[in-house]
Amino acid sequence: MILLAADASLAAELGGIYRIRLGLIQAVIVTDPYIISEILAPGAEVEKSIDLVYSHFDVLNHASGKPTIFTSPSDDHWRLVRKAVAPAFNPKNIRHGFQFVQQTVSQLIDILKLRGPDEVIDMDNAALRVTLDVIGQVGFGKDFGATKSLDARDTANAAFATMEAGRDEGVKRWNNPLRRFCTFLPDVRKGKTDFARFRAVMTSLLSEIKARGETQSDDVSIAAHLLRMRDAKGQPLPDDRLAAEIGVFFTGGFETTGHTIGWALYMISQHPEVEAKVVAELDDMGLLATCDRPDPRPMEHADLQELKYTLQAIKESMRLLPVLTGGTNRTTAKPTRIGPVTVPAGTMVWIPFSALFNSPHNWEAPDVYDPDRWRAPDVEYAVAKGTNANGHVMSSLSTDLGKTSHVLHLEARAGGVAGGAVKASAPDQGRTKRWMPFSMGSRDCIGQNLARMNYMTAVAMLLSHFHFELAPEMGGKAGVRAAESAALLTLQPRHGMKMLCMPRQSIRSAHR
Numbered sequence: 001m002i003l004l005a006a007d008a009s010l011a012a013e014l015g016g017i018y019r020i021r022l023g024l025i026q027a028v029i030v031t032d033p034y035i036i037s038e039i040l041a042p043g044a045e046v047e048k049s050i051d052l053v054y055s056h057f058d059v060l061n062h063a064s065g066k067p068t069i070f071t072s073p074s075d076d077h078w079r080l081v082r083k084a085v086a087p088a089f090n091p092k093n094i095r096h097g098f099q100f101v102q103q104t105v106s107q108l109i110d111i112l113k114l115r116g117p118d119e120v121i122d123m124d125n126a127a128l129r130v131t132l133d134v135i136g137q138v139g140f141g142k143d144f145g146a147t148k149s150l151d152a153r154d155t156a157n158a159a160f161a162t163m164e165a166g167r168d169e170g171v172k173r174w175n176n177p178l179r180r181f182c183t184f185l186p187d188v189r190k191g192k193t194d195f196a197r198f199r200a201v202m203t204s205l206l207s208e209i210k211a212r213g214e215t216q217s218d219d220v221s222i223a224a225h226l227l228r229m230r231d232a233k234g235q236p237l238p239d240d241r242l243a244a245e246i247g248v249f250f251t252g253g254f255e256t257t258g259h260t261i262g263w264a265l266y267m268i269s270q271h272p273e274v275e276a277k278v279v280a281e282l283d284d285m286g287l288l289a290t291c292d293r294p295d296p297r298p299m300e301h302a303d304l305q306e307l308k309y310t311l312q313a314i315k316e317s318m319r320l321l322p323v324l325t326g327g328t329n330r331t332t333a334k335p336t337r338i339g340p341v342t343v344p345a346g347t348m349v350w351i352p353f354s355a356l357f358n359s360p361h362n363w364e365a366p367d368v369y370d371p372d373r374w375r376a377p378d379v380e381y382a383v384a385k386g387t388n389a390n391g392h393v394m395s396s397l398s399t400d401l402g403k404t405s406h407v408l409h410l411e412a413r414a415g416g417v418a419g420g421a422v423k424a425s426a427p428d429q430g431r432t433k434r435w436m437p438f439s440m441g442s443r444d445c446i447g448q449n450l451a452r453m454n455y456m457t458a459v460a461m462l463l464s465h466f467h468f469e470l471a472p473e474m475g476g477k478a479g480v481r482a483a484e485s486a487a488l489l490t491l492q493p494r495h496g497m498k499m500l501c502m503p504r505q506s507i508r509s510a511h512r
């Protein structure tokens with residue numbers, strides 16, 4: 001519900017900060033990058049009281065709902081897990097996982113070639129499968145075989161189905177917190193079983209990892225770091241909590257990365273001029289399949305940093321269609337200053353990414369898919385205060401009069417909550433982010449290096465082998481637009497992203 005009040009058109013109209021009240025819930029919606037940088041700065045008041053809006057997912061991960069790294073407030077438990085696991089995701093360690101990403105995407109490419117150019121494939125679903133297998137292998141040394149099962153037309157890959165069913169029930173509980181008590185309803189009982197199945201998969205994965213014996217000191221996987229973790233008393237986490245922590249790396253990474261790949265393939269497929277530039281880049285690097293070179297050289301990790309235009313195309317897709325469209329949120333523990341206002345304890349502070357990344361206050365021509373805007377190295381940072389080509393005040397400070405009056409106006413409508421005097425801070429204008437798909441500050445996404453390696457490799461390898469065309473049944477751009485849905489937390493195409501995959505070596509010059 002709050003998300004409905006947090007879209008880009010409202011941000012365009014009301015400015016970078018406004019307040020809403022829905023029944024007992026008070027929320028402040030912030031899309032001003034300068035105010036956001038204060039909210040998410042490590043050590044900020046609101047940072048310490050992360051909202052437990054995702055707490056329904058605790059029950060998905062742990063039978064009695066103990067929090068995980070994702071849902072803990074920034075307390076001792078969170079610090080323990082974050083510190084222990086962070087090294088698994090550092091760039092040096094994560095690149096060990098490249099081989100698994102490469103192999104899994106190659107597996108998908110082989111399957112798509114077998115299926116041929118006339119068969120409609122749900123590429124969003126395929127990307128989710130690849131992601132599940134990547135997290136399984138890179139993080140835990142386990143191949144769930146979700147990608148392979150696409151080959152057997154086996155939609156019922158157990159781990160994949162469990163992951164999706166668990167997510168569905170979590171979202172239903174998020175939408176209706178009373179649902180968990182309605183155990184007389186068959187649908188709720190099924191959801192409970194789905195949760196139990198998901199936990200069983202994670203518990204059995206933990207047993208499998210433990211059965212491999214003592215972890216080697218050079219093992220840099222998430223699993224090894226979790227197993228080596230010791231609390232202040234030198235004790236490991238009990239198994240039920242370890243299994244819950246394992247689960248959260250799947251729930252956090254699976255859909256986010258998978259849909260990012262699905263959306264990027266879609267956006268590029270809709271912009272032939274962009275596809276042509278991606279293809280030229282791949283061709284220059286010897287990575288493109290052509291009539292004369294049906295088997296290009298395999299992609300290497302070092303190629304990722306050279307694929308500059310491909311990355312621009314993906315970033316632009318992540319700006320227009322951020323998978324965590326609702327962004328992130330915090331709850332104030334005491335009266336707290338948020339930009340120009342002081343809000344009472346218990347106020348939700350929402351930073352909706354979709355609005356932040358698409359507000360005309362923050363971007364010029366925000367509706368245009370223009371990968372070239374990322375050519376400038378500092379494009380993810382807010383631009384200096386001023387009026388842009390849209391006639392909108394850009395990313396201005398909270399001292400902007402237009403926005404302040406909107407805040408006060410809304411406060412009056414919301415029943416009058418004390419507004420504070422405007423603080424004229426002097427943010428570092430060069431470094432304030434307006435694009436942060438992985439959030440920022442101490443609670444930013446721990447998995448971002450893995451996610452980047454996964455989506456870059458997948459999009460580049462898939463495009464080196466195929467030209468993707470939206471299947472007619474998707475109803476063109478309008479059909480895709482109408483089927484965009486964030487009802488399941490991540491922004492996704494409600495009916496999948498059905499596409500025809502035309503092998504490049506069979507295409508003469510038209511799509512090259």
Ligand code: HEM
Nearest residue numbers: 069070249252253256257260328438439443445446447451
């Ligand atoms: C494109 C892919 C991804 C996106 C856009 C994304 C985005 C985010 C964001 C915005 C947050 C902060 C949420 C908040 O403040 O409430 C977050 C946290 C987190 N993400 Fe990701 N994520 C992605 C992939 C991954 C992957 C691959 C993993 C692990 C395998 C992962 C694991 C986590 C975890 C454990 C947290 C909680 C960190 C903490 O609170 O300390 N994510 N992610």
